[in-house]
Amino acid sequence: MAKDKKTSSGGGILETIKTVVYALLIAGIFRTLFFQPFWIPSGSMKDTLLIGDFLFVNKMAYGYSYASCPSLYLPGIGIDIDASDLCGFLDGDNTRLFGTAPERGDVVVFRHPVTGRDFIKRVIGLPGERIQVREGLLYINDEPVEIQDDGTFTEIAEPQGPQRLRPRCANGPVGDGGACEKEKLVETLSNGVAHSILNISNQGSDNTPVYEVPEGHYFMMGDNRDNSSDSRVPAVAGGVGFVPFENLVGRASRVVFSSAGSSMLFFWTWRGDRFFEKIE
Template sequence: MTGEKKSGFVAETVKTIVYALLIAGVFRTVFFQPFWIPSGSMKETLLIGDFLFVNKMSYGYSYASCPSVRIPQIGLDVDAEDLCGWMRGGNSRLLGGEPERGDVVVFRHPVSGNDFIKRLIGLPGDRIQMVQGRLHINDQPVQVEEAGIFAEPMMPQGPEGSPPRCANAPVGMGGTCEKERAIETLPNGVSHTILNIGNQSTDNTGVFVVPEGHYFFMGDNRDNSTDSRVDQIAGGVGYVPYENLIGRADRVMFSSAGRSMLYFWTWRGNRFFKAIE
C-alpha cells in the first residue's frame, strides 16, 4: 500500500469512528440511555448488576437528557450541564410528558448531578408521610399485603463489593440474608414489591407536601434507600424538579451477579428482557 493509500485509509477509518460516536451520542441523548444498577435500593424490582436502557422519550427532553460522561481512569468528566446547561431554567421540557405514579424513573440528583433510579410515589400537590413503616398518600394508608420473605446469599455484591443488609442479622458470609417482603398497591392501581429490614428513622416522618413542578421518589427496598424522605441538605434527594427527570425504566436487558457486566458467566438467566413493574 502506497503512502497516499495509507493516509486515505487512516482518514476513512477516523471518519467512520467519528460518525459512529456521533450516531451513538445522538441515540443516547434522544432515545435511550444505558443504566447499570449500582446499589440495592430498588430490590427486588431491580438487583445490583441489572443493566437496562432508560426510555428518554417518555417525558420529553430537558438539559438532563444530555449524557454525562465520566471516566475517572483517564480524567474524563463531562457533565450533562456542561453540554446542555443552556437549556436549564423554567423547570420545563421539550415535548414534555407527565410521569405517572408508580413509574420507575432515572433522574438527575438536584444537588450532586448524579443519576439516581427510584419509584415515583408523590405527584405535585400530594401529601406524603410514612407512619410505622407504612406509606400514606394524601392522608390515606396505601394497601399493603404480606408476601413472605425475600432471601439472598450474604456475600459481596456488585463492583463495590457491599454485603446486603438483613432483617435476620447478624448473618455470616455464605449464610441466608432475609428481608420481609410485601406487595404495595398505589392509589392508581400500580402494584410492586417492597422490602423491610426493621425499624428505621425514615419509617416515621412528618408530612411532605410535594411542590408544584416537583416529584417525590422512594426506593422499593425501603430501609436501604436514600430518597425523597431525606432532604438534600442532609444528603438525601428531597423533591426532584420536573426538568431533572431523564426517563422511564421499562425493562431489564440482562443482569450480572458478578463484579462486572463483562463477567458473562455470572449473568442471571432469569432476568433477560425482564419487564420492570
C-alpha cells in the same frame, strides 16, 4: 507508485477517522434522544431491581430537557462529564420539550438535584400532594396505601457488584454465605400500580413528617425502603429531596440482562432468570 501508496494510505487513515467520528456522533444522538444504558449500582430498589441489572432507559417517555444530554463519569481515569456541562444552557426553567408527566409508580432515572449523578427510584408523590410514612406505612394525601404480605426475600450474604456492597438483613448479622432475609410485601398505590417492597427493621425513615410536594416536582422512594436514599431526606443532607421535572432522564421498563458478579462482562455470573424481565 510510492507516492500513490502514500496518498492511498493517508486517505485510508482519514476515512477511518471519519468513520469513527460519524459513529460517535450517531451514538451520541441515539443516546441523547432515545435510550440510555443504565447499570444498577446499589440495592435501593430491591427486589424490583438487583445490583448488576443492566437496562435501557426510555428517554422519549417524558420529553427532553438538559438532563437528556449524556453524561460520563469514570473517576478511575479522571473523566467527569455531566449533562449540565454539555446542555447547561437549557437548565433552570424546569420545563421540557415535548414534556409528558410521569405516572405514579413509574420507575425513573433522574439527575440528583445537587450532585447531578444518575439515580433510579419509583415515583410516589405527584406535584401538590401530601406524602408521609407512619410506622413503615406510606400515606398519600392522608390515605394509607394497601399492603399485603408476600413472604420473604432471601439472598446470599456476600459482597455484591463492583462496589462490593454487603446487603442489610432483617435476620442479621449474617456471615458470608449465609441466608440474608428481608420481609417482602406488595404495595398497591392509589392508581392501582402494585409493586414489591422490602422491610428490614424499624428505623427513623419509617416515621416521617408530612411532605408537601411543590409544583413541578416529584417525590421518589426506593422499593428497598429501609436501605434507600430518597426524597425522605433533603438533597443537601445526603438524600434526594423533591426532584424537579426537568431532572428526569427517562423511564425504566425492562431489564436487558443481569450480572451477579463484579463486572457485567463476566458472562458466567449472568442471572439466567432476568433476561428481558419486565419492571413493575
